[in-house]
Amino acid sequence: MNKIFYGLSEKYKPLKWNEVIGQSDIIFILKKTIQENCLSQILFFFGPEGVGKNTCARILSNELNSSSELEDFSLNTFEIHEFFNNSSEYIYKIVNQSRFYPKIGKYNVLIINNIHTFSQYIFNYFLKLIEEKHPHILFIFCSSEEKKIPKLILSRSQVYEFKSISTKEIFLHLKMIAKKENIEVENEALFILSKHVKGSISKAIHLFDRLILYKEKRISKEFIIKKLGIINIKYYFEIVDYLIDKKIHKILILLDQILQEKIDFYDLIIGLTKHFRNLFLSKNYETISILKFKKEIIFSYIAQSKKVSYFSLINAFSICNRFSNEYKKLNKNNRLTIEIYLIQLAYLFYKNSSSLEEKKKKNEEFYDYNNHEKIKFLQKNWIKFVQKLSNKINPIYLYFLENEIQFEIEKNKIYFIIPYKLENYGFSLIQTRFIKYLKEKFKNLHIEFEVVKKNSNIIEQYNLLYKKNKLIETLIERLNLKISSSNIQEDKNSYN
Structure with missing residues (x-):
């Protein structure tokens, strides 16, 4: 040994305030x-x-x-x-x-x-x-x-x-060291290392020092991922794709491949939890800006998030959280445990997928009906819906709701036809809840709803006709009584 070797940590140790990072x-x-x-x-x-x-x-x-x-x-x-x-x-x-x-x-x-x-x-x-x-x-x-x-x-x-050092500040500091030391390193490799240390500048320099001892001609992204035991983000996308496609056997094969790379189980499940979190953020344009990735990766998150429901993501969080808590108690790499939790995730996605398929099937059935059948279907569901509220509605009002509401369908639009006398705040609430009920029943049903009031003149004509009919009924009733009494008199005479 001709001279003492000083590591990067010692060589670049700050001695003045302006040398301190972050x-x-x-x-x-x-x-x-x-x-x-x-x-x-x-x-x-x-x-x-x-x-x-x-x-x-x-x-x-x-x-x-x-x-x-x-x-x-x-x-x-x-x-x-x-x-x-x-x-x-x-x-x-x-x-x-x-x-x-x-x-x-x-x-x-x-x-x-x-x-x-x-x-x-x-x-x-x-x-x-x-x-x-x-x-x-x-x-x-x-x-x-x-x-x-x-x-x-x-x-x-x-x-x-003291705060954690930002990934950007660590990246720029490592890049400066690499330049001074004439080390060829890919920017993406430095970024992965900077992110991996979770805000610790001393850990970043220590790991970088250790990596350059391998005497690689150029430190690549793949080299960093392999040596640090970092899980490639593509694995998380593959796992979720297999969950969506209900291919649990593919997940278990992929898990075996990941574990051969000497990946820590806990890092895997934490990474998967973060992946679900990123998918959750990707489902709303207002939260996408929170994601700190390259554009290509963000686009991948957005594309995959469209295939997964909020329900599945929230329940996936819960399963992953249970696993991480259990793992801390086990304090060892238990492959069977992680396989069980991955199977639970697969079951969750399968159950949610089956539910969506059933709703989709109902929607398709509805579209297959002709207009007459659709109106009958709506009328039937309206009566069922209203009857559920029977204990909260006046019986007379309930009768009108069941018998006076009509439906019409024209150009993918459902019309509620209601008597103007029924129009009040109470009915407005019932009608709003019924529309919500239909939309929940048919998640992907792209139909508009509109309320139309019957013309008051028509109602009055109806009422007048009803009164006329009532008069005729009374006359007929009296006539029947008269005929009946004359028949009785004739019977008496015949007996005599």
Whole structure:
């Protein structure tokens, strides 16, 4: 070995504020706090792993002791890591060193990383140290889990919340490193790596460092996917297509192929859940903008989402959520479990598909009717619908609803023909609910509905005719009575 090799993490470690990636808000606040002389003696840096908490703590330590970023005051910085949690002697040694006043600079900065992993005994020790009030010691606690930190520490701290680094910022930083190191890498490969690390810049650099050790001439998308064990998005599209086509055997064969690529089961089910979520978003033009993919992939999501109902997607979420919770309890790659859940998904899609086919068949049957049959069908369904409301409607009004409503069909349009006397708010509600009932019964029935009132003159003529008929009936009734009485008289005479 001719010379010491320095990895990318060490080589590109930020030493100045302008080298820190993705934490401009935190840096701005820290600088302003220092300028206005209102920096607390106890700082708490909270945020996901690998986003720059420890880096900012070291740069802050250097800046507090120097007027120039070029000077190195690393001797004033004391770090305690979580792997010394059980080594009380080491922690005491570091703390005792920090008690001495610095030979150069103003402060000794004690950085405690992953404080949430330390025992209660160590917590109490740090609290005691804080209460001693050493004016030359600045405490910076770093953690990814704020909830696990004792309130006594939080209540005395200035809390700074670090955010995850955006995929774009990670991508641009890796691209800069690749250019400086003369590494040939596809943009899509860098994008996949940037997305894979979920906002952790340190993890991104560490993985990139590991990947270039393979000495590939050019780092491709396929190489990144294979080495990181990332599931190709095409598999999720294939799984859902097989679910739609009711080909469970194809899904199980594909699962076998995926698992041969040493894919983690949990990553597979989480990826499938996200795929269902993306399909859900693709079903509405207002939510499509939330998807962060290339145009071709978004178009694929839109196309596939048209084949899947909201009902299927919501239930698929539920099944995937149950699986992920069960997987955490199992804590191992259980192939049988994932196969069972995939079969449950297949059954869900089969059941929903059968229901849709039945509705489609009903629609086709309706279109096959002639107009006379359609009117009879509508009349029959109207009476059935109204009778369901019989306990809420006046019997006389119910009689009119059953007998006075007529239907006509012309050019794919259904007309409700109602007597003008029936028109009121109550009828409007009933008629609206009936139209909704028909539309639900025939999901894909593209027919318009219109309400037509019978002309009042026609009604009056009808009423007049009815009155005339009533008079005739009365005359006939009287005539019958007269005829009947004369017959009785004749019978009596014959007996005599």
